[in-house]
Amino acid sequence: MAISLNVNGETHEVDVDPATPLLYVLRNDLELNGAKFGCGLGQCGSCTVVVDGAAVLSCVTPVSLMEGREITTVEGLGTIEEPGPLQTAFIEMQAAQCGYCIPGMMMSAHALLTRNQQPSDREIRDALMTNLCRCGTHMRIMAAIRRAGELMQQAAAPSERRAG
Amino acid sequence: MRFTRILAAVLILILIVAVGFFALAWRSEIKPVAAADPSSFSEDLVQQGARLAAVGNCIACHTVPGQPAFAGGLALPTPFGTIHSTNITPDPETGIGNWSEEAFQRAMREGVDREGRHLYPAFPYDHYTRVTDEDNRALYAFLMTREPVRSTPPENDLPFPYNLRPILAGWKLLFLDKGPFQPDTAQSEEWNRGAYLAEGLGHCGACHTPRNRFGAVESDRHFGGGEAEGWQAYAINANSPAPIPWDTDSLAFYLRNGWHQWHGVSRGPMAEVTGNLGLLPDSDIVAIATYVASVMGEPDEARRARAEELMAQAAEGPGEVQAAPAVDTQAGAGNPQDRGALIYASACAGCHNGSKPQPFGGLRFSLSTAVNAPNPQNIVNVVLFGLPPSDGQASAVMPAFANVLSDQDVADLLAHMREQYSDAPAWENLVDLVARTRSGEYKVVILPADGIERGPENVGASDGAEE
Numbered sequence: 001m002a003i004s005l006n007v008n009g010e011t012h013e014v015d016v017d018p019a020t021p022l023l024y025v026l027r028n029d030l031e032l033n034g035a036k037f038g039c040g041l042g043q044c045g046s047c048t049v050v051v052d053g054a055a056v057l058s059c060v061t062p063v064s065l066m067e068g069r070e071i072t073t074v075e076g077l078g079t080i081e082e083p084g085p086l087q088t089a090f091i092e093m094q095a096a097q098c099g100y101c102i103p104g105m106m107m108s109a110h111a112l113l114t115r116n117q118q119p120s121d122r123e124i125r126d127a128l129m130t131n132l133c134r135c136g137t138h139m140r141i142m143a144a145i146r147r148a149g150e151l152m153q154q155a156a157a158p159s160e161r162r163a164g
Numbered sequence: 165m166r167f168t169r170i171l172a173a174v175l176i177l178i179l180i181v182a183v184g185f186f187a188l189a190w191r192s193e194i195k196p197v198a199a200a201d202p203s204s205f206s207e208d209l210v211q212q213g214a215r216l217a218a219v220g221n222c223i224a225c226h227t228v229p230g231q232p233a234f235a236g237g238l239a240l241p242t243p244f245g246t247i248h249s250t251n252i253t254p255d256p257e258t259g260i261g262n263w264s265e266e267a268f269q270r271a272m273r274e275g276v277d278r279e280g281r282h283l284y285p286a287f288p289y290d291h292y293t294r295v296t297d298e299d300n301r302a303l304y305a306f307l308m309t310r311e312p313v314r315s316t317p318p319e320n321d322l323p324f325p326y327n328l329r330p331i332l333a334g335w336k337l338l339f340l341d342k343g344p345f346q347p348d349t350a351q352s353e354e355w356n357r358g359a360y361l362a363e364g365l366g367h368c369g370a371c372h373t374p375r376n377r378f379g380a381v382e383s384d385r386h387f388g389g390g391e392a393e394g395w396q397a398y399a400i401n402a403n404s405p406a407p408i409p410w411d412t413d414s415l416a417f418y419l420r421n422g423w424h425q426w427h428g429v430s431r432g433p434m435a436e437v438t439g440n441l442g443l444l445p446d447s448d449i450v451a452i453a454t455y456v457a458s459v460m461g462e463p464d465e466a467r468r469a470r471a472e473e474l475m476a477q478a479a480e481g482p483g484e485v486q487a488a489p490a491v492d493t494q495a496g497a498g499n500p501q502d503r504g505a506l507i508y509a510s511a512c513a514g515c516h517n518g519s520k521p522q523p524f525g526g527l528r529f530s531l532s533t534a535v536n537a538p539n540p541q542n543i544v545n546v547v548l549f550g551l552p553p554s555d556g557q558a559s560a561v562m563p564a565f566a567n568v569l570s571d572q573d574v575a576d577l578l579a580h581m582r583e584q585y586s587d588a589p590a591w592e593n594l595v596d597l598v599a600r601t602r603s604g605e606y607k608v609v610i611l612p613a614d615g616i617e618r619g620p621e622n623v624g625a626s627d628g629a630e631e
Contacts, residue, residue, distance in 0.1 A: 019506055019510045040514060052567075056568050060563060062506065062507050062509075065507070129552060129553060
């Protein structure tokens with residue numbers, strides 16, 4: 001079936017089997033390889049993307065339900081030349097080791113920081129509860145997410161002053 | 165003259181009724197005592213009390229998740245208003261530190277606090293009244309050796325007349341069958357031990373028996389199915405909706421491990437129960453299973469044959485998933501069950517028609533009590549909120565689909581699952597049920613498989629409720 005997907009602000013027309021999970025379409029059809037295939041069972045979180053502001057596990061998300069919805073992948077957070085605040089913070093804190101889980105971690109964090117730029121450790125842990133990391137970089141990931149929140153607030157601050 | 169006489173007669177009658185009610189409702193205060201010295205209780209007695217407190221699941225209601233154990237303050241929504249659990253730590257001022265053992269025994273037996281006030285039956289004394297003096301002594305020893313916590317729970321939020329405790333005397337007159345458990349001499353010792361634990365401290369019937377409009381369990385529908393914290397507590401008598409009938413072995417395994425290969429994992433408030441029962445010796449678990457299996461009775465021939473068939477199918481390996489039909493997938497278009505089949509194929513089949521065994525694999529839905537139950541609430545809860553992971557240990561998990569599936573999507577998916585994996589009639593009003601559950605209008609408590617409560621704030625169940 002033909003379906004129109006809005007990914008990172010761009011519209012893509014794809015022709016896929018309607019029973020396909022979103023992850024396969026992102027990776028195979030759109031060649032957005034940020035979201036990873038880990039377990040394929042919605043248990044490890046490496047496939048996490050953001051749909052309409054909420055973190056979802058794309059390996060168990062039916063692509064047939066995604067028409068008209070706003071999908072963001074890690075590629076939508078910034079570019080190599082101009083990394084976004086989460087990407088900047090993850091680099092600054094050297095939060096990746098093997099890096100396989102990181103796009104999923106960043107997307108869960110993105111959904112969290114969009115709602116709340118000063119999350120408590122408990123809130124970060126809860127938001128990333130379903131993201132697994134086998135390398136054990138959790139403490140750096142936590143630090144990077146707190147740092148990203150700071151960067152987002154700093155970026156927002158001058159415009160608020162102008163507005164005031 | 166005559167009028168005055170009638171008036172006098174009525175007044176006297178009212179007075180007699182009032183005095184009678186007062187006599188019925190009045191309970192004396194039991195004198196406060198100095199807090200018991202923790203070292204005065206033997207280690208064995210305290211250990212026994214710990215196991216009994218686990219059977220009673222005391223901690224579940226008397227603790228706010230993340231706060232000190234047994235300090236109370238948890239809000240318990242009831243059809244009559246909200247009740248807050250009390251502090252049962254040995255703090256003398258805000259807890260039960262100045263309660264004598266006699267006062268504790270009376271609270272368990274009659275539902276009256278030390279000062280003589282009637283307690284609301286949210287504290288399940290209609291079950292705890294069955295507990296022996298000896299076991300109450302052990303419970304008292306256990307509680308008096310906990311860390312005292314200074315904490316006063318919030319006031320109850322109950323409208324008139326439910327805020328008047330003396331009316332509870334009337335409730336007790338009607339519904340409280342007071343007194344310790346009486347063994348049935350026709351049954352085995354094991355059966356009697358199980359009945360004592362299940363009917364007394366275990367208070368299985370508090371959730372698994374339906375309640376009447378006065379909030380009392382309907383004793384003539386014993387174990388006929390009720391509800392707890394937003395979950396259906398299935399019938400555990402002859403009406404059990406489990407596709408594979410339970411027996412003593414499967415019940416004992418499930419209560420011991422929190423899952424069973426033909427029934428899946430315990431979740432919702434039952435996860436707390438199976439988590440707590442971990443403290444019990446095998447003999448007590450088997451005793452409870454023996455008793456509950458006897459209440460369920462032997463399945464009839466047709467049910468047994470159907471179960472054999474389902475188990476044989478499941479043993480053949482991964483089941484075939486109905487091929488996703490080529491349909492218009494926009495909500496409202498096409499046959500809802502075809503839409504449901506499509507959602508099932510991409511969201512559910514990977515685990516639920518996979519080859520991973522329980523408890524980490526998805527249960528085959530033909531074996532699922534949730535899909536075969538008369539009320540779809542539990543499967544709605546699990547689809548929307550999933551089964552969150554336990555802390556620091558491998559546990560059964562399931563992703564939450566609330567952010568992926570609309571109310572209509574969930575309804576179509578469940579209609580498909582009901583059609584495909586159950587012989588029972590289709591569920592009605594699914595969209596409305598899903599919407600009320602998602603918004604928090606119908607409150608659901610979410611627990612991971614180890615039963616350590618940490619929802620609902622972190623799994624989004626309360627998002628809508630606060631808006």
